[in-house]
Amino acid sequence: MASDIWQPKIDRYVDAELSEEEMRAMDAHLHECSSCAAEALRRMRLKHDTKLAARRYAPSPQFRRRIEGQVMAGQVIADRVGARRTVTWRWAAPLLAAAVMVLLVAGIMLSRSSEHARSQQLLSELTDIHVANLAASTPVDVMSSDRHTVKPWFQGKVPFTFNLPELEASPFTLVGGRLAYLDHEPGAHLIYNIGAHHISVFVFRDQPNLAHVFSARESSRDVLKFHVESWSAHELRYFVVGDASDESIHALTSMWKQAGNN
Amino acid sequence: MPLFDSLYNFAGWLTGNREEAEDLVQETYLKALKGFSSFQQGTNFRAWIFRILRNAFLTSRTGLKATRTVPLESDDEETAVASATMDTPESILLGRASQEAIQAALGKLPVIFREVLLLSDVEEMSYQEISETVSIPIGTVMSRLYRARRAMREDLQGASNG
Numbered sequence: 001m002a003s004d005i006w007q008p009k010i011d012r013y014v015d016a017e018l019s020e021e022e023m024r025a026m027d028a029h030l031h032e033c034s035s036c037a038a039e040a041l042r043r044m045r046l047k048h049d050t051k052l053a054a055r056r057y058a059p060s061p062q063f064r065r066r067i068e069g070q071v072m073a074g075q076v077i078a079d080r081v082g083a084r085r086t087v088t089w090r091w092a093a094p095l096l097a098a099a100v101m102v103l104l105v106a107g108i109m110l111s112r113s114s115e116h117a118r119s120q121q122l123l124s125e126l127t128d129i130h131v132a133n134l135a136a137s138t139p140v141d142v143m144s145s146d147r148h149t150v151k152p153w154f155q156g157k158v159p160f161t162f163n164l165p166e167l168e169a170s171p172f173t174l175v176g177g178r179l180a181y182l183d184h185e186p187g188a189h190l191i192y193n194i195g196a197h198h199i200s201v202f203v204f205r206d207q208p209n210l211a212h213v214f215s216a217r218e219s220s221r222d223v224l225k226f227h228v229e230s231w232s233a234h235e236l237r238y239f240v241v242g243d244a245s246d247e248s249i250h251a252l253t254s255m256w257k258q259a260g261n262n
Numbered sequence: 263m264p265l266f267d268s269l270y271n272f273a274g275w276l277t278g279n280r281e282e283a284e285d286l287v288q289e290t291y292l293k294a295l296k297g298f299s300s301f302q303q304g305t306n307f308r309a310w311i312f313r314i315l316r317n318a319f320l321t322s323r324t325g326l327k328a329t330r331t332v333p334l335e336s337d338d339e340e341t342a343v344a345s346a347t348m349d350t351p352e353s354i355l356l357g358r359a360s361q362e363a364i365q366a367a368l369g370k371l372p373v374i375f376r377e378v379l380l381l382s383d384v385e386e387m388s389y390q391e392i393s394e395t396v397s398i399p400i401g402t403v404m405s406r407l408y409r410a411r412r413a414m415r416e417d418l419q420g421a422s423n424g
Contacts, residue, residue: 011408015382017389046414050383053364057274063284064266071291 006036014043041131048128051121122182127226129180130200130241133191140176140191150177154188162188162203162236165252165259171195172252183207192252199242199252206237229253233260265308268385269315275380276319276328276373286322290315308387309394316377316395328373367417375410382407 006029012018013026030037133139142153147164155161157179167174173193180189180202187204227249229240238260240253269290273283293314319325368376381387381395392403 011404011411015389015407043411046411046418047383049361049364050368050379050414051386053361054275054368054380054384055271056365057271057280057283059266059270059284059287063270063287067266067288067291070288071295 006033007039010036010040010043013040014047044128044131048124123228125182126200126202126228126239126241129182129189129202130198130226133178133189133200134198139178141178143176145174145176147174150174150190153177154179158186158188158203160203160205160236163259164190165255167255170251170255171248172199172255194244194248194252197242197244197248199240199244199249201252201256202239202241204237204239206232206235231257233257236260265311269311271384272312272377272380273315273319275368275376276316277322277324278369279324282322282324286315286319289318293318306391306394308385309391312381312385312395313397325373363418363421364414367414367421370417371410371413375406375413378403378406379410379414 006026009018009022009026013023016023018026030040142150144150145167147166151162151164154177164174171194175191175193175198177188177190180187182202182204185204185207187202190201190203192199192201226241226243227246229249231238231253238253238256240249240256242249266287270283270287273286273290274280277283277286290311294311297314368379371379377396378392381392382389387395389400389403393400396403398406
């Protein structure tokens with residue numbers, strides 16, 4: 001059974017721990033094997049849901065202030081742990097100052113790293129919505145290739161309005177639209193076909209959390225083998241996600257950018 | 263504060279108790295400051311400070327008690343082969359577990375499995391980072407992750423059927 005070779009690799013695929021070559025091979029296999037694709041999707045879902053559910057314990061503001069105060073003062077009171085003793089390191093002030101600097105520098109690096117992780121999480125959520133939508137029995141809430149039918153459907157459902165591009169003389173077909181949520185914010189999700197590929201276009205209000213998903217110099221990124229392009233215009237944030245060629249996704253992006261400026 | 267929220271959440275899941283989690287986080291910062299000279303710049307700071315917290319937990323009364331519990335299975339190096347399930351995409355989407363069910367299933371995992379799952383899925387550590395944090399070989403990281411996830415799936419499946 002071909003799946004016997006691939007099934008043990010699914011966890012490492014979901015954890016992005018396969019080599020580039022293995023990732024490519026697994027991608028190709030998942031396109032052909034519905035059993036492995038379903039298993040991979042199921043494990044991605046569980047990983048994603050575990051991440052959200054496991055953020056359960058948050059420190060109280062009082063505790064945070066207490067530890068911050070202790071670290072910054074270079075004085076740590078170990079009264080609740082062990083022998084309830086107080087340790088004052090006045091003799092070690094230069095040492096502690098250096099230690100605090102190490103922690104603060106590490107903190108800055110980690111804060112950048114956690115910002116990156118957060119942006120990766122949002123991008124993963126978008127690709128997750130895109131993939132889940134492909135598997136759904138009803139992929140759209142409004143099914144029409146006519147943009148004049150699809151656009152009005154969103155009125156009153158999303159807190160903004162937007163323009164859809166004219167597709168005449170283009171290889172793209174509009175399948176329809178549906179509501180999508182990202183970070184609890186409602187947005188528009190438009191689905192297009194090009195050949196055998198599906199491309200999702202997401203439109204959300206441009207919130208600070210979305211503004212950091214792509215850096216200022218960045219306009220596209222590959223996430224789990226999906227190509228993602230993003231831009232911001234007129235207080236809206238757009239994402240185009242799909243496994244079609246980069247050129248196709250870029251072409252649809254250009255058409256949307258043009259429509260957004262009209 | 264570097265990693266304060268992450269360390270607190272991890273401590274909460276290890277101890278299952280807010281007061282003990284606070285003690286553990288406080289002790290971690292104490293030890294990190296005291297032993298910062300042992301931290302080699304250029305190496306993985308996150309793995310280093312999580313390792314301090316984990317070691318502090320293992321020597322606590324709750325930690326000693328938790329690690330005496332019987333693990334899911336023998337903890338060998340072999341990564342078990344997953345069994346394929348024949349779910350349809352629809353059943354996968356409809357069958358998503360609730361947040362409460364996931365938290366309950368996670369809470370039931372023995373601590374040696376819970377910690378690797380948290381470091382992988384919540385902290386998004388690589389297998390290498392987890393290996394450094396927990397001081398186990400990468401093969402054991404994969405093995406524990408596999409068993410943790412299988413136990414989670416079985417628990418959630420049982421919850422949805424029951």
